[in-house]
Amino acid sequence: MSDRGLLTVISGFSGCGKGTVVGKLVDSYGYSLSISATTRNPRDGDVEGVHYFFITKEEFKDRIEKNGFLEWAEYVGNYYGTPKDYVETMLAQGKNVILEIEMQGGLKVKEQCPEAVLVFMVPPSAKELKSRLVNRGTEDMDTINRRIARASEEIDYINDYDYIVVNDDIGRCAGEIHNIITCEGKKVINNGELTERIKQDFKNI
Amino acid sequence: MSDRGLLTVISGFSGCGKGTVVGKLVDSYGYSLSISATTRNPRDGDVEGVHYFFITKEEFKDRIEKNGFLEWAEYVGNYYGTPKDYVETMLAQGKNVILEIEMQGGLKVKEQCPEAVLVFMVPPSAKELKSRLVNRGTEDMDTINRRIARASEEIDYINDYDYIVVNDDIGRCAGEIHNIITCEGKKVINNGELTERIKQDFKNI
Numbered sequence: 373m374s375d376r377g378l379l380t381v382i383s384g385f386s387g388c389g390k391g392t393v394v395g396k397l398v399d400s401y402g403y404s405l406s407i408s409a410t411t412r413n414p415r416d417g418d419v420e421g422v423h424y425f426f427i428t429k430e431e432f433k434d435r436i437e438k439n440g441f442l443e444w445a446e447y448v449g450n451y452y453g454t455p456k457d458y459v460e461t462m463l464a465q466g467k468n469v470i471l472e473i474e475m476q477g478g479l480k481v482k483e484q485c486p487e488a489v490l491v492f493m494v495p496p497s498a499k500e501l502k503s504r505l506v507n508r509g510t511e512d513m514d515t516i517n518r519r520i521a522r523a524s525e526e527i528d529y530i531n532d533y534d535y536i537v538v539n540d541d542i543g544r545c546a547g548e549i550h551n552i553i554t555c556e557g558k559k560v561i562n563n564g565e566l567t568e569r570i571k572q573d574f575k576n577i
Numbered sequence: 578m579s580d581r582g583l584l585t586v587i588s589g590f591s592g593c594g595k596g597t598v599v600g601k602l603v604d605s606y607g608y609s610l611s612i613s614a615t616t617r618n619p620r621d622g623d624v625e626g627v628h629y630f631f632i633t634k635e636e637f638k639d640r641i642e643k644n645g646f647l648e649w650a651e652y653v654g655n656y657y658g659t660p661k662d663y664v665e666t667m668l669a670q671g672k673n674v675i676l677e678i679e680m681q682g683g684l685k686v687k688e689q690c691p692e693a694v695l696v697f698m699v700p701p702s703a704k705e706l707k708s709r710l711v712n713r714g715t716e717d718m719d720t721i722n723r724r725i726a727r728a729s730e731e732i733d734y735i736n737d738y739d740y741i742v743v744n745d746d747i748g749r750c751a752g753e754i755h756n757i758i759t760c761e762g763k764k765v766i767n768n769g770e771l772t773e774r775i776k777q778d779f780k781n782i
Contacts, residue, residue: 492765494775497778498778520779520782524780524782527772527779530765535763535764536772538771548763551756551760552763554756555757555761556760558741558753559740560735560736567736570732571732571733573703574703574729574732577704577725
């Protein structure tokens with residue numbers, strides 16, 4: 373019923389299963405995923421316009437100047453950002469777009485797009501998160517403990533997010549986020565066409 | 578997941594099926610309906626504390642003075658209002674409360690309870706509403722036309738409501754409102770206990 377697509381930001385602690393839930397939202401519910409621009413070099417298997425838009429540092433800085441990003445950040449010497457025009461084009465086509473970004477980025481998006489819906493995903497417990505990270509086996513204990521420490525700092529900003537969802541089951545959590553976005557689509561502010569049609573309809577009867 | 582119950586106001590054009598949808602929300606989804614206080618005399622079948630709280634004009638005016646109503650109005654010489662303490666007690670018990678009131682009343686409730694969720698129900702079309710009112714056969718054409726005219730005035734205030742739902746099918750519409758209220762229950766502001774528990778959990782690991 374929405375005039376244009378809705379923009380949803382999904383953030384959450386590293387290891388809480390964000391990527392898998394977002395994948396489910398794309399595959400099972402037809403959401404569009406935004407693609408980031410980056411200045412890092414493509415790695416094996418990286419496809420331009422699928423995994424990233426690869427651009428030069430000069431181009432990236434130029435786009436920052438022109439307010440061309442919904443949010444951007446520098447990480448280990450490279451820039452990463454969400455291209456504003458790319459997201460805007462999809463929204464204008466009526467597509468519901470998901471940005472999977474970290475909390476700081478999410479808050480920057482909200483500044484530029486107050487209508488964006490911010491969803492924060494948490495694991496059932498800190499213990500559960502820790503054991504997931506340990507079982508993943510890709511990081512040493514020092515890194516894992518730093519991630520946990522970072523999570524406990526991030527959680528203080530949760531009040532700036534709109535919704536909180538607990539990921540205790542991938543399918544259930546994806547369904548919950550899909551419901552949230554569907555209901556956001558029933559908001560009066562997202563139904564300008566419908567309300568206008570009803571206004572006219574009642575005035576012309 | 579909510580700490581306390583949620584307050585939802587349901588308004589909509591006369592004849593759009595509000596009462597039936599609200600009945601479905603109470604019967605099938607377990608919502609609690611608020612009971613109005615009134616100064617009118619009880620009619621046959623009216624049960625105190627079920628259909629209305631019957632009080633005297635003096636008592637009503639006294640409660641107005643003490644800011645004891647979420648909203649109130651005078652109608653054909655009698656007062657009608659939503660008792661604040663009654664609603665507050667139910668919300669504190671974790672019950673999700675529905676107020677079925679007209680738009681003006683809904684906006685007054687929002688002033689006093691900014692966290693209240695305002696849902697506006699519309700019929701599929703003005704023509705459909707008119708034919709429902711005609712088929713009901715309880716009002717003459719003059720009254721029906723006045724109702725339609727009033728609807729077309731009310732619709733201008735729809736932007737002050739949070740959500741708009743189309744009642745093209747009772748069950749579907751009730752399900753849609755139930756989803757909206759469920760998703761509102763996932764808002765961070767409605768999950769103080771959960772976020773506090775997670776904060777502590779991550780700090781203590």
